[in-house]
Amino acid sequence: MAVDGHTQLQTPTQGPQSPLLAFVLTLALFSLVSLLVLSPPTRLFRRIHRLASRPVARLLGRIPVPSALQAPTDLAVAIRSFSHYSSAQQNALSRKWVAFERMPRRHRALGTRVGWEKTLERAEEAVETNALVTDELAALGLEQARRDGVPVGLRSHFYHANGRVVETLKHFVRDWSEVGKAERDALFPPILEALREEFGKNVEGKKVLVPGCGLARLAYEIACEGFSVEANDFSHFMNLGSSLLFTRTHTTNQHTLAPYIHLFSHQRTAANLLRTVSFPDVVPRKDVDLRFCPGDFLGLCKEEEGRHEAVVTLFFIDTASNMISYFETIYHTLKPGGIWINLGPLLYYGNPGMELPLEDVIRLAEMVGFEVERRKSLRDVRYTADELGAFTYDCEFWVARKSATDAKEEARGQGEGKKEA
Numbered sequence: 001m002a003v004d005g006h007t008q009l010q011t012p013t014q015g016p017q018s019p020l021l022a023f024v025l026t027l028a029l030f031s032l033v034s035l036l037v038l039s040p041p042t043r044l045f046r047r048i049h050r051l052a053s054r055p056v057a058r059l060l061g062r063i064p065v066p067s068a069l070q071a072p073t074d075l076a077v078a079i080r081s082f083s084h085y086s087s088a089q090q091n092a093l094s095r096k097w098v099a100f101e102r103m104p105r106r107h108r109a110l111g112t113r114v115g116w117e118k119t120l121e122r123a124e125e126a127v128e129t130n131a132l133v134t135d136e137l138a139a140l141g142l143e144q145a146r147r148d149g150v151p152v153g154l155r156s157h158f159y160h161a162n163g164r165v166v167e168t169l170k171h172f173v174r175d176w177s178e179v180g181k182a183e184r185d186a187l188f189p190p191i192l193e194a195l196r197e198e199f200g201k202n203v204e205g206k207k208v209l210v211p212g213c214g215l216a217r218l219a220y221e222i223a224c225e226g227f228s229v230e231a232n233d234f235s236h237f238m239n240l241g242s243s244l245l246f247t248r249t250h251t252t253n254q255h256t257l258a259p260y261i262h263l264f265s266h267q268r269t270a271a272n273l274l275r276t277v278s279f280p281d282v283v284p285r286k287d288v289d290l291r292f293c294p295g296d297f298l299g300l301c302k303e304e305e306g307r308h309e310a311v312v313t314l315f316f317i318d319t320a321s322n323m324i325s326y327f328e329t330i331y332h333t334l335k336p337g338g339i340w341i342n343l344g345p346l347l348y349y350g351n352p353g354m355e356l357p358l359e360d361v362i363r364l365a366e367m368v369g370f371e372v373e374r375r376k377s378l379r380d381v382r383y384t385a386d387e388l389g390a391f392t393y394d395c396e397f398w399v400a401r402k403s404a405t406d407a408k409e410e411a412r413g414q415g416e417g418k419k420e421a
């Protein structure tokens with residue numbers, strides 16, 4: 001084979017004249033590439049990397065993703081993931097069994113004495129408790145897919161998002177259980193207070209948009225104050241969760257979850273790991289003015305300008321791939337003089353266009369046309385956390401106002417004036 005290869009290189013029009021020369025050149029090229037890849041001459045390599053990264057990013061950013069490579073619909077992924085939850089979790093537990101079986105017999109005996117096997121068995125049972133809820137969510141999803149003609153095709157078989165299922169389960173606890181009250185009590189009152197201060201008793205017909213509402217407890221509480229609320233989220237994981245709560249739940253504590261079994265770390269006792277939580281703590285009232293508007297809020301608010309008296313964002317703005325479009329959309333959908341209430345951290349997701357620090361985020365909001373009237377920092381805020389071993393966030397709360405006269409338009413006008421000058 002090698003001889004054949006060399007023979008080809010020897011053809012007079014294409015290659016070097018002797019097999020030895022061809023061999024030496026190939027070897028030299030191979031060594032150079034290996035050198036660059038394995039131990040790059042760092043300065044040169046870094047310089048090339050830096051020079052190339054902007055043009056390459058510019059190019060990649062403009063190439064559309066062909067539809068064949070795009071992920072299946074979020075609804076299909078949600079249905080698959082909810083119905084696959086039990087086997088995904090049982091697989092995770094099987095790996096723990098295997099790891100345990102690999103330990104020496106004497107150590108396994110000690111493990112048994114402290115109850116490790118019992119804990120794993122009970123965790124397996126707890127998965128089945130959770131699966132009662134996830135199966136119901138999957139069934140709700142299938143109903144919706146049939147109604148809307150959404151294909152739940154073969155491609156979605158490969159898109160199980162078990163992490164998003166677990167997130168949804170934790171949101172049930174945070175938003176709709178007695179256990180989640182402490183978290184809600186740290187976050188909801190400043191927002192509800194700001195709305196009360198702004199509107200007093202004059203709330204009827206006042207439209208409030210809550211984009212990225214998750215399982216919509218805050219949106220529901222705002223509706224209970226008498227506002228006309230639009231709750232929006234584009235995740236079918238969350239929207240199916242809301243459907244379960246708002247259309248299939250008739251008694252308090254109708255559903256039960258073991259929400260902490262997905263993280264064995266930071267647990268004080270096995271009982272703590274395995275404990276269950278029932279929800280909802282309240283059955284949502286039907287007599288409130290709350291409308292669900294699923295979908296991307298950027299698209300939702302495109303059409304009509306100045307529809308809402310207030311926009312409330314909770315743990316939301318850092319989900320943006322482009323924060324400026326979020327701010328412009330909020331500005332666009334607010335009536336002149338309307339308010340934007342925000343509360344949340346800056347925990348950037350994915351790879352957004354910019355990952356700005358807080359003060360620059362505020363400057364950006366002002367550049368878009370908002371006047372930030374009030375700010376407050378909240379420290380050590382918990383979010384869908386187990387009470388033990390929880391991560392905490394530092395959050396910023398603000399109330400910003402769209403000016404009664406559209407400052408953004410004025411600024412644009414000035415900019416154009418300057419250009420013309």
Ligand SMILES: C[S@@+](CC[C@H](N)C(=O)[O-])C[C@H]1O[C@@H](n2cnc3c(N)ncnc32)[C@H](O)[C@@H]1O
Nearest residue numbers: 212213214233234235238295296297314315319
């Ligand atoms: C971190 S969660 C917060 C959920 C809720 N606000 C809360 O505090 O529980 C962010 C939510 O925003 C939603 N989301 C992100 N980008 C969105 C968009 N462009 N349009 C609508 N919802 C979006 C996600 O699906 C997710 O439910």
